[in-house]
Amino acid sequence: MNDSVSADHPCPARRRWMSVVARAQPDRIAALLGACGEMPGHTVLRGPEGGLVMVRGRAGGGGAAFNLGEMTVTRCTVRTDNGYVGHAYVAGREAQRAELAALVDALMQDPDRSDGIERHVIVPLEKQQAARKAERAQKAAATRVQFFAMQTMRT
Amino acid sequence: MAYVAVKGGEQAIDNAHAWLAEERRGDTATPPLSVAQIEEQLGRSVDRVMAEGSLYDRELAALAIKQAQGDLIEAAFLLRAYRTTLPRFAHSKPVETATMRIERRVSAIFKDLPGGQVLGPTYDYTHRLLDFALMADEKAASGGVSMEAADLTTMPRVPDILGHEGLLEADAASDREPGDLTREPLAFPAARDVRLQALARGDEGFLLGLGYSTQRGYGGSHPFAGEIRMGEVSVEIEPAELGFAIDIGDLVLTECQMVNQFKGSKTVPPQFTRGYGLVFGFGERKAMAMALVDRAMRAGELGEDVTAPAQNVEFVLYHSDNIEATGFVEHLKLPHYVDFQSELQNVRRMRTEVAE
Numbered sequence: 001m002n003d004s005v006s007a008d009h010p011c012p013a014r015r016r017w018m019s020v021v022a023r024a025q026p027d028r029i030a031a032l033l034g035a036c037g038e039m040p041g042h043t044v045l046r047g048p049e050g051g052l053v054m055v056r057g058r059a060g061g062g063g064a065a066f067n068l069g070e071m072t073v074t075r076c077t078v079r080t081d082n083g084y085v086g087h088a089y090v091a092g093r094e095a096q097r098a099e100l101a102a103l104v105d106a107l108m109q110d111p112d113r114s115d116g117i118e119r120h121v122i123v124p125l126e127k128q129q130a131a132r133k134a135e136r137a138q139k140a141a142a143t144r145v146q147f148f149a150m151q152t153m154r155t
Numbered sequence: 156m157a158y159v160a161v162k163g164g165e166q167a168i169d170n171a172h173a174w175l176a177e178e179r180r181g182d183t184a185t186p187p188l189s190v191a192q193i194e195e196q197l198g199r200s201v202d203r204v205m206a207e208g209s210l211y212d213r214e215l216a217a218l219a220i221k222q223a224q225g226d227l228i229e230a231a232f233l234l235r236a237y238r239t240t241l242p243r244f245a246h247s248k249p250v251e252t253a254t255m256r257i258e259r260r261v262s263a264i265f266k267d268l269p270g271g272q273v274l275g276p277t278y279d280y281t282h283r284l285l286d287f288a289l290m291a292d293e294k295a296a297s298g299g300v301s302m303e304a305a306d307l308t309t310m311p312r313v314p315d316i317l318g319h320e321g322l323l324e325a326d327a328a329s330d331r332e333p334g335d336l337t338r339e340p341l342a343f344p345a346a347r348d349v350r351l352q353a354l355a356r357g358d359e360g361f362l363l364g365l366g367y368s369t370q371r372g373y374g375g376s377h378p379f380a381g382e383i384r385m386g387e388v389s390v391e392i393e394p395a396e397l398g399f400a401i402d403i404g405d406l407v408l409t410e411c412q413m414v415n416q417f418k419g420s421k422t423v424p425p426q427f428t429r430g431y432g433l434v435f436g437f438g439e440r441k442a443m444a445m446a447l448v449d450r451a452m453r454a455g456e457l458g459e460d461v462t463a464p465a466q467n468v469e470f471v472l473y474h475s476d477n478i479e480a481t482g483f484v485e486h487l488k489l490p491h492y493v494d495f496q497s498e499l500q501n502v503r504r505m506r507t508e509v510a511e
Contacts, residue, residue, distance in 0.1 A: 010399045019389070019402035052238060053392055053403065054246040055211065056333065057355075057433045059347055061312055061410060063326030065249045066333045066348035068355050069435055071211035071390065073244055073403060087397060089244065091390065091404025093212065133256060137305035140258045140386075143274040144303070 017108050017122050021101040022090040024125045029100040032121040036113075040081040042103055048076040048095035074098040084109045158489035179224050193217035202407075202436025203227055207477060208234025209337075209356040211406055211435050228358075228477050235478055238337075245392040248400060252410045252433070254309050255386040259437075262313055263380040264414060270310030275385060276437075313382040313412050314429065323414065323427045343469055350452055350472065351445075355434055357475030359441045365465040366447030374451045374463030378430065381414035385437050409438050413446035420458045428457060 009015055021029060033039065050072060057068040075089045076098035086106025088098045104121060108114045180187065194201055194217035204216040208231035215237065219230035259275025262268050274280075317323040333348040336356075341349070354362065369375055387405045394401065411432035419425035430450025432442035451465035464470050474480060 015399065015401055022402065022404050049242075051242045051244040052210075053244055053390065054335070054337075055390060055406065056247050056249040057252070057351070057408075058249045058326065059351055060326040060429055060431045061252050061314065061412065061433075062328070064329035064331065064333065064348060066351040067246070067335045067337075068250075068352065068433060069206070069209040069211060070238055070243070070337075071404075071406065072215065072241070073392075075244060075394075077396075087394065089392060089394060089401060089403045091406075093214070134305065135302070136258060137256065138302035139300050140273050140275055141303040141305040142301040143259075143276075144271045145274060 014105070014108070017118075018088070018101070018105055020122050020126050020129065021097075021104045022088070023129055024097070024101075026094055026096040026100055028125065028128075029097070029104065029121065032124060033100070033104070033117075036116050036120050039107070039113075040110075042078045042080045042106065044076065044078050044099065045085070046075070046077040048074050048098040050074050050093050050095075053089075076102040078102040078106055080106045080110065082110065157494060158486065158491050159493050161490050161492075179222075188221060190214060190217045190221055193220050199437065200225070200227060200230075202434075202438050203359060203441070204230045204234060206435040206438055206441060207231040207356055207358060208238075210234045210238050228481055232478050232481065245394060248391045248393070250388045250390060250406070250408065252384065252388060252408065253312055253315070255384055255388050255408070255410070257310055257384055257386045258407075259385040259439075260310055260382065261380075262382045264313070265316070268311075268313070268316060268382075310384070312384075313414070317381075317414075317427070321424075321426065324417075324423075324429060341472055345468055345472055347449075347453070350468065351431065351433070351449060353472045353475055354432070354445045354449060357445070358477035358480070359438070359444065361475050361477070361480075362444040362448050363440060365451070365471065366444035368463065369447050369451045369465045374454065374461075374466040376428070376430075376450055376454075376459075377416040378447055378450065379414045380443065381412040381429070383409070383411050383439055383442065385409040385439065407436055409434050409436065409442040411439070411442035411446040413443070413450055415450050417457060428453070 051074075052070040053073045054070050055068045056065045058064065059066055071091060072093050073089055073091055074093055074095055074097070075087070076095075077085065077087050078099065079085045080103075084106040086102040086104065086109065088101035088105055090098050090101050104117060107117050108122070194213050197217070197220065200220055201213050201216045204219055204227055205211050205213070207228070208216065208219070210216075212234075215234060216230065219233040220227065222233060223229035257270075257273055259277060260270065260273045262272065314323055314326065318325055334346060334352070336349060336352050341353070345353075370378070385407070387407055389402045389405055391400045391402050393399065409432075413430035413432070415428045415430060417426055417428040428450065430446040430448070430453070432445030432449065434441045434445065448465050448471060451463070452468050452471060454461050454466040455468075459466075461467060
């Protein structure tokens with residue numbers, strides 16, 4: 001899903017699943033989790049709380065950083081009854097999405113559950129997101145043109 | 156001139172607001188607009204309110220538009236007010252527009268640039284004839300949109316294409332923490348980071364007029380639209396509790412690389428210089444105007460004469476924010492009774508003196 005995973009990221013796998021749930025609809029996460037069988041209970045340690053992230057750009061696209069503007073973000077931290085702590089920071093103001101994303105993050109760290117969650121939650125969400133992305137890319141591709149300068153015009 | 160505090164009028168204010176609410180709703184024989192409808196069907200208004208409100212949240216911008224009866228500056232004001240109620244969790248890593256998922260990308264300087272010209276959902280080439288079919292109830296989108304196999308390789312940015320020969324000035328990297336207008340008031344001389352922040356949240360109409368003025372000769376620098384691109388980028392933050400970067404979601408951004416002539420100076424050989432525009436949402440006009448004005452404000456740095464309004468950094472930055480401008484222009488509505496009384500006495504005295 002990500003565009004710029006740096007090669008030296010310490011936890012690329014965790015980064016991947018967090019980015020997938022950050023973009024998922026909460027009712028869809030809940031439905032997919034529901035199909036995974038018995039889950040441990042969880043306690044919310046923080047949030048879900050709303051806040052802001054200042055989005056930065058670069059002058060000229062590749063130069064010095066500047067502050068472009070803020071975006072709304074919701075964060076949440078949960079602990080499962082068997083002791084795994086999950087975090088989430090997700091764009092927007094949906095509390096339920098942040099809590100479910102944190103829960104999925106915790107469950108994915110549990111070796112007994114990560115395979116099931118990967119298969120029944122992460123992969124279907126990722127596929128859905130990739131399909132949306134591909135559809136938009138295909139619509140864009142259909143508007144690709146070649147311009148031909150007229151012979152009589154200065155080029 | 157100063158305004159004075161007055162008391163009274165509470166009932167009139169309550170009644171005015173009640174009437175406003177009724178007027179906002181309009182004729183109840185027509186169905187009410189939902190926030191989701193505004194978000195989906197008035198997307199360019201939503202984009203503009205997010206850019207000038209300096210807050211990316213499509214749903215909140217749509218709500219603000221509904222609440223403000225479509226007054227976009229009032230809506231941007233509502234977003235600015237809302238953001239003050241929230242804590243800031245983090246700043247993002249600079250977004251990578253080079254890896255944008257392109258929905259539109261055009262260049263006016265290269266016919267055959269790698270990746271090609273992608274028109275995207277544009278109003279360009281439409282005939283600007285009112286479409287009366289939209290007056291009728293629309294069925295589901297007619298026909299369907301063409302799709303083609305997409306080549307998902309990233310499209311190089313124009314500076315990456317022209318930069319190799321040294322014909323185009325390179326981006327100056329810096330690790331300095333950028334200034335932030337939401338934390339520190341504007342001070343001069345304002346560095347480019349602060350100027351870009353101010354332009355990104357500046358009024359589209361004001362910047363459009365200023366950008367246009369540079370084309371008409373008030374500080375001209377012969378611009379070319381090197382590249383305009385629009386699409387989604389991912390946003391990454393690095394929360395302290397995790398200690399590594401995570402991806403929190405996507406934003407739609409529009410970027411403009413303006414390429415301008417430059418004669419060179421004692422230290423710099425002749426080369427093309429650049430102005431830069433980057434805005435929230437699909438805001439091509441704003442991004443282009445921003446790039447023109449960014450380049451104009453670099454006149455001093457590039458050793459050009461500073462003669463035109465668009466080149467005057469203080470003039471541009473002090474007047475580009477429509478919320479501030481609204482505040483000062485509209486404060487003239489507040490009671491200035493005492494001031495005016497004293498002016499009235501002055502004028503009467505002067506007239507008496509002239510008559511004597």
